[in-house]
Amino acid sequence: MALFNSTTARFPPAMSMSMNPRDRPSDPLSRLRFALETMPGSRKYVFTPATRAEILSELYDAFWGQYAHMFLPLSNSSLPMHATLSQVQAELGFAGAGAAEDPVIPGRPCGHIFTKGESCFRCKDCALDESCVLCNRCFRASSHENHNVSFFIAQQSGGCCDCGDPEAWRQSLQCPYHPVLQEAEELSHAALNTPDTTPRTAPRSISEAEIPPVPNFPFRAPCPPELRDIMGRTIGYALDFLLDTLDYSPDEPTIPDNEADLRLQPSADPMQKDQYCVILWNDDKHSFDEVIQLLCDTTNRDRKDATAIAHTVDEQGREIIDMNANAGRLLEIALIISKIELGVTVRRAYDTFREQVAMVIIEWLVDLTRSRLGADTLVTREVIAAELLSPRRRESNIYGSGPQIPDLSADVPGAARIDWLFLYHTRLWKKPRMCLKEIYASILTLSHPHKIAVGSHFAAVYHRVIDAYLLVDREAETSIKYFALQLFTVPSVASYVVRHHDLVTRLLNIIINFFTNQIAEKRILKNTTASTDAGELDVESFPFKSKRFMPVFSDLRYLCHNQPVQRLIASNVSFIHKFAKVCQLFMCVHPNKRAATSHVEYETDAWISVFNVTLSLSRVIKVYGEAFAWATPSQLINAITTVVLEIITVCTLSNDKLDKNKFSAPAFHSVAFGDVEYTIIEFDVLEEWVSFHHSLHWLLAELLKHVDILSEESLLQVGVASVRDLFMRISTEPMILTMIDFPLRVLSMVAQIRSGLWVRNGFPIRGQLLHYRDFMLRELCYDQDLFILQTSLIILDPNTVFVSILDRFGLLQFFCGSVVHPVYEGVQLSSMVEEVLYVIITLLTEKASASKMPLPAAVRREIIHALAPGPCSYTDLVKRVAERFVDDVCFEHVLADVAHFRAPESTSDT
Structure with missing residues (x-):
């Protein structure tokens, strides 16, 4: 370590600016450091292809030192200008590089990284989930006869072939190129069958020292310790230079208000030279013609140059459109561009140049993942992984102005370089983002411990990644957040991050705090309490209008879909407690009231946002409920008790979740029907507020689908004889009647809308009905409400339930013989009768959920x-x-x- 510190000490500005090239350090790593430090000024901040070639040359020289012959044939002791190592190795066929087929190594997954435009294959019969794909070679080599196969074109690089991964497939693919090793399967099963434990509250990430060498690789090349050391130090320094540069980069494209603010921007420039760049960032909202014309108008370029810039911005993610010392003029250009909401920044040329150097470093690292040391294709990736999983070596910059460096000490003690790269992903542009994803994917395929390690570090900073994705990131489609798909769908990784990082609970906290708008300074505030009383829902607020929240629910669904996580959810009561709080938050959101006399004045489209949230939440509810198929009787009883008590707390207005200006505490009245008097809930759907959204009831419905677990013997062990006795022990009959009345109100409202009684509410009410009953939400919402009513027929007196149904539909007097209704007119009355008969017939004959019909x-x-x-x-x-x-x-x-x-x-x- 002392050698590293001495050979890479920072060159003072005076020395770096005045040192004669002949006095350059002789040590390759020191030469690299000297070159990168002095290059911005010596190149006058202009980055050219020759600059890129020089940086690559310095990087390679420092990387292999005196061992270039181990990476290249003896006749090629150095790389040609502008060439990369993997490219030259493939062209020369060095140690098998560029061969049409890689050697067969049992236990090694394919790991082929897809490039943009490459075909990917998916077999629904073989794949564990939709994220598991095959490359063309593996698909052609494996048998998928009579299987449901689809293919698609990769829209961006970063994904990889899952052939040879035992966790990705329902059955062995029998691919001749990637036979699964029995030991690998046993290791995977061992990771999945870890005993159920309580999730750790203090996160634990895996360090580089805990990862064993990749086993069962027969093509190991002898690597001298000195070479291994210099490779690690060079990659470590390159990563630290990258992070030191990004310390000064902005999280999102903004422009200073004036020249004074521009000069006060954080900068690594030791000379604080007033040379600035205007940078245009990628944008999917504007057409090429619009951007080209704007560039012609603002920068006085001809159309050919403007077109070239526009295409570079589209391909690379950003481009410099002007550079000079006239800060006022540059700010004027940036202001004009920003008026049409194009991303634009004005920064010192020194920092911009360093960012371009950082891009070359990332490209170099990608090249190393594709290169080999002799016949060994793993060693360079292992070194990169080791350095990424090690803490960064940061030196205080006494020359530049202080950067805004996030404090990770509270969340991730001893943060590794990969943690910082995840955090700084938003500061990069399109091309380097895709390159980094490719590097991460190449590490995942090294070994199972590497996959767990990367997953643990991603989980450690996940909340920061979500903050950036939801509130900052301009290019959401290239966000590192989508890396979760490659991690959370792996059962062993999902199990690890839930157990060791309590990620499910943290995700639920993020959802609660985001939708209650607990946001400050582009961060979702942390709330570790189990209560949702900290905030209320406003369906007109930013969180509901943002569509980016959907993938957050998807991440939660991916995690909870894995079998080991489902077992943990079923066995640990804290999971159902926390999820019930999330469902409680969305109970009765955005209620409707019938416009009886005049049409609503303003038809809001807020219902669309609410239904988008409902769709996302109900999918998670489905998966969460399915987890209790693994529950013991006592665990299922505890879950049902928890959810029922939450429902009753909300429905009786015992807490402040429902708007008391729209909802009132349950009131009862006595009605006579068939010479018998019944005490039921008093509520008029025609006059009161009713919501389509009862997420707690949907969760209860999912839990009740597993009552086959509750045998008579298991119920007697907890002191009850039947499911009805269980509910009566949880609460009273009036409270259970109150609980089932909420979904019953929705069914009545649906019938009234279909009968034309809500026409004055306009299109929004029709749209809500259409989505709730007839499209994707039917099974997740409408059918769940019906199942709650079916369940009520065995919990309560069936006659009381049927009378409640008739009363809620406003047809009690009709079925007593009165054919005249005070509100329903002729056609409406007959339609309502048809609707209530449909509900009753369905309740009595629909048995799919009650009988657990096979899929x-x-x-x-x-x-x-x-x-x-x-x-x-x-x-x-x-x-x-x-x-x-x-x-x-x-x-x-x-x-x-x-x-x-x-x-x-x-x-x-x-």
Whole structure:
């Protein structure tokens, strides 16, 4: 370590500016340091292809020192100008590089990194989930006869082939190029079968020292310790230079208000030279013609130059459009560009030049992941991984102005370089972002411990990544947040980050705090308490209008879908407690009240945002509920008790979750029906506020689908004889009646809307009905409400439930013999009667959820019902069938059994 410190000590500005090139240090790493420190000034801040070539040359020289012959044939002791190592190795066929086929190594996954435009294959029958894909070579080599196979074109680089990964497939692919090693499968199973434990509150990331060497690799090349050391120190220094540069970079494209603010910007420039750059950032909102014309107008360029800049911005992510010392003129250009919401920054040329150097360093690291030392294709990636997982070596900059460096000490003690790179991802532009993702993907394929290690570091800074994604990042499509898909869908990684980083609870806290708008200084405030009383929902606020929240729910769903995480959810009561709080937050959100006399004056579209949230939340509820298939009877009873008590607390207005200006405490009244008097809830759907959204009830419905676990013996062990006794022990009959009344109100409102009684509420109410009952939310919301009512028939007196239904539909007097209704007119009355009969028939005959119908049988029934009205295209069919059924492996096979496919005969056929 002392050698590193002495050979890479920072050169003072005076020395770096005046040192004669002949006096350059002789040590390669010191020469690299000297070159990178002095290059901005010596090149007058102009970055050219020759500059890039010089940086690469210095990097390679420092990387291999006197061992260039181990990376190149003896006749090629150095690389040609502008060439990269992997490119030259492939062209020369060095140690097998560039061969059409890699050698077969049992236990090694494919790990092929997809490039933009490359074809990727997915087999639904073989893959564990939709994220598992194959490259063309592995797909052609494995058997997928009569399987449901699809392919797509990679839109960006960074993904990798999963062939050879035992955690990615339901069954062995039998790929001859990547046979699975028995030891690897046993290691994977061991990781998944870890005993259930309580998640750690203090996160624990895996360090480089804890990762063993990659096993079972027969092509190891002898690597001298000196070479291994210099490779590590060079990569470490390059990464530290990259991070030191990004310390001064802004999180998002903004421009200073005036020249004084511009000069006060954080800068690493020791001379604080007044030379500035205007940088245009990538944008998906504006057309090429619009940007080209703007560049011509603001910078006086001709159309050819402006077109070249526009294409560079699109491909690279940003480009310098002007550079000089006239700060006023540059600010004027930036201001004009920013008026049409194009991303633009004005920064010192010194810092911009260093960022361009950092881009070359990232490209160099990508090249190293594709290179080899002799026949060893792993050693360079292992060194990169080791340096990424090690803490950065930061030196205080006494010459430049202080950067705004985030404090990670509280969240990630001893943060590694990879933690900082995850955090600084938003400060980069399109091209380096994609390159970094490729580097991360190449590390994931090294070994299972490497995959766990990267996952643990990503989980450690996940909340910061989400902050940036939701509130800062201009280019969401290249956000590092989407790296979660490659990590959270791996069962062993998901299990580790949930156990050691308590990631499910942290995600639920993020959701609560984001939607209650607890946001300050572009950060979602932390709230570690289990209560949601800290804030209220405002459906007109930014969180609801932002569509970026959907992938956050997806991350939660990916985590909870993994079997080891599901077992943990079922066994640890804290998970259902916290999730019930999240569901409680969205209870009865955005209620509706019937416009009886005049049309609503202003039709808001806030319902669209609310339904987007509901769709995302209900998918998580489905997965969360499915976890309790692994529960013991006592664990399921505890979960049901928790959710029922939360529902009653909300529905009785015992807390402040419901707006007391719109909802009132439950009131009861006595009604006579069939010579018997019943005490039921008093509520008029025609006059009161009703919401479509009852997330706690949907969660309860999912839990109740597992009551087959509750045998008589298990119920007797907790002191009850039946499910009805269990509910009566949790609460009283009036409270249970109150609980079921909320979904009943929705069914009544649906019937009234369909009967034309809410026409004065305009299109929004029709749109809500359409989504709730007829499209993707049907199984997740409408069917759940019906199932709650079905359950109530065994918990309460069925007669009381039926009378409540008739009363809520406003048809109690009709079924007592009065054919005149004070509100329902002729057609409306008959329509309401049809609707209530439909609900009653459904409650008595629908048994899919109650009997836990096997999935293939449920899919078969859904397809038959969808095709009953007549033939339709595949696209229309999947819209009529629940998303869960379409995504299942059996869907296409069942479809082939029950329907005939008629191939199109012309281009106009559907």
